[in-house]
Amino acid sequence: MNSPRNITLESEDSISAIIALGANIPSKIGAPIETLKFARESLSELCVGEPVASSDYQTEALGCIPGSPDFINAVVVIPISVETDPTELLQRLQHLERHCGRDFQQPANSPRPLDLDILCFGELILSRPQLVIPHPRAHERRFVLEPLAEIAPELVLPGQAVSVSKLLDAMPSSPRVRKLNL
Numbered sequence: 159m160n161s162p163r164n165i166t167l168e169s170e171d172s173i174s175a176i177i178a179l180g181a182n183i184p185s186k187i188g189a190p191i192e193t194l195k196f197a198r199e200s201l202s203e204l205c206v207g208e209p210v211a212s213s214d215y216q217t218e219a220l221g222c223i224p225g226s227p228d229f230i231n232a233v234v235v236i237p238i239s240v241e242t243d244p245t246e247l248l249q250r251l252q253h254l255e256r257h258c259g260r261d262f263q264q265p266a267n268s269p270r271p272l273d274l275d276i277l278c279f280g281e282l283i284l285s286r287p288q289l290v291i292p293h294p295r296a297h298e299r300r301f302v303l304e305p306l307a308e309i310a311p312e313l314v315l316p317g318q319a320v321s322v323s324k325l326l327d328a329m330p331s332s333p334r335v336r337k338l339n340l
Contacts, residue, residue: 165310172206172237173280182229185258185271190230207237212305218333222267233305244279292316304335
């Protein structure tokens with residue numbers, strides 16, 4: 159089990175980018191669990207410090223086509239250089255998704271071999287057609303908040319007034335999110 163950390167979103171030397179990871183079909187790497195492991199390792203190459211990763215969680219595939227398999231989700235905090243541009247990070251994440259076999263031409267909410275979302279990029283608030291930071295629905299998603307609460311329960315996401323753990327406490331218990339003990 160990962161112990162909770164005091165995550166600093168910005169410091170003199172780095173910015174913490176918080177990335178949500180998800181997969182519900184096999185990728186070129188393997189099963190969703192292996193794909194998330196590969197993604198965490200790949201993201202650690204961008205770090206200027208130690209990344210902090212949650213456990214993996216199994217989540218019902220809601221809003222997807224009928225019969226879609228459950229998702230495996232996780233969250234990772236990566237300390238990156240203050241020189242990094244958020245659009246550059248998005249491009250790197252999309253490159254990693256493509257490497258794992260993601261087809262960006264698929265309809266929204268299709269099963270996917272890898273889905274990486276920037277939840278926040280330090281304290282930055284940004285709204286561009288291709289990138290909105292913080293993620294506009296992160297605070298409404300149990301599959302994001304449960305893994306994030308595991309590693310940073312007292313973190314207050316940019317644009318929110320309460321901690322991740324308080325946001326999670328206020329959510330309904332559905333959809334089902336179950337921590338995997340691997």
